[in-house]
Amino acid sequence: MSVAWAELEAALPEGALVAIDTSALLAYLVGDEAASPAANWLLDGRVGTGANPAVVSALSIAELLVRPFRSGQRAIATAEGFLQFFGDIRVINTDYGVAREAARIRAATGLGMPDAVVVASALSAGAAVIATNDGRWPGVAARLGIQLQVLELGRFVGGAGA
Numbered sequence: 001m002s003v004a005w006a007e008l009e010a011a012l013p014e015g016a017l018v019a020i021d022t023s024a025l026l027a028y029l030v031g032d033e034a035a036s037p038a039a040n041w042l043l044d045g046r047v048g049t050g051a052n053p054a055v056v057s058a059l060s061i062a063e064l065l066v067r068p069f070r071s072g073q074r075a076i077a078t079a080e081g082f083l084q085f086f087g088d089i090r091v092i093n094t095d096y097g098v099a100r101e102a103a104r105i106r107a108a109t110g111l112g113m114p115d116a117v118v119v120a121s122a123l124s125a126g127a128a129v130i131a132t133n134d135g136r137w138p139g140v141a142a143r144l145g146i147q148l149q150v151l152e153l154g155r156f157v158g159g160a161g162a
Contacts, residue, residue: 001158003037008156011149012042014051016129019122020089022060022114023133024153029064029082035133038153042131047086054089057121059114061091092121109143111136122148 012018020042027039046052061083068075083089092098094117101120106113119140122130130137131151141148 001034001037003041004156005041008038008041011151011156012046012052012129012131014046016052017055017125017127018042018047018052018151019055019057019092019118019125019127019130020047020060021118021130021132021134021137022063024131025056025060025064026067027133027153029079033133034157035153038156039131039133042151042153043086047089050088054086055092055122055125055127056089057118058091058093059117059121063114090125092125094121098124105140105144109140111140119148 024035024039024042027033027035028043030036031040033039042052047054064083065076065079068079094102098117098120101123102113102116105111105119106116109116111119115134115137119130123146127148129149129151131153133153135152135154138150138152141150
């Protein structure tokens with residue numbers, strides 16, 4: 001699998017606060033998805049080294065833990081070990097402000113509520129970039145008229161540009 005490393009590097013300015021979507025976290029943890037190499041670079045090479053601070057929605061944590069709870073204690077321990085290892089990732093709770101913004105985002109874009117909560121959490125935290133593996137997200141910021149760069153990890157892996 002080829003990865004457009006130079007393009008990926010250029011797409012995420014060092015020091016920029018990055019919000020990480022559930023799909024990017026799963027690509028990292030599962031490890032066999034097309035976007036997994038880019039997710040590994042993001043989490044190990046940028047967040048894990050301190051080059052980029054990161055935030056994640058509490059809803060993403062809940063989504064991340066569903067598969068492990070279905071699979072058993074070993075999978076739960078792996079997921080929770082990941083969360084502890086990346087202890088510098090700040091969790092954004094869903095308070096009234098985040099919930100209100102999520103409703104506005106859903107109304108304006110048609111995103112599902114979980115995705116709208118993730119975007120609202122990113123905005124609440126002041127993230128400059130949101131990393132996702134969801135190809136539907138790049139147009140969201142433009143439709144909302146907001147300054148939030150969408151880093152679609154799959155775009156940098158395989159095919160054109162990689």
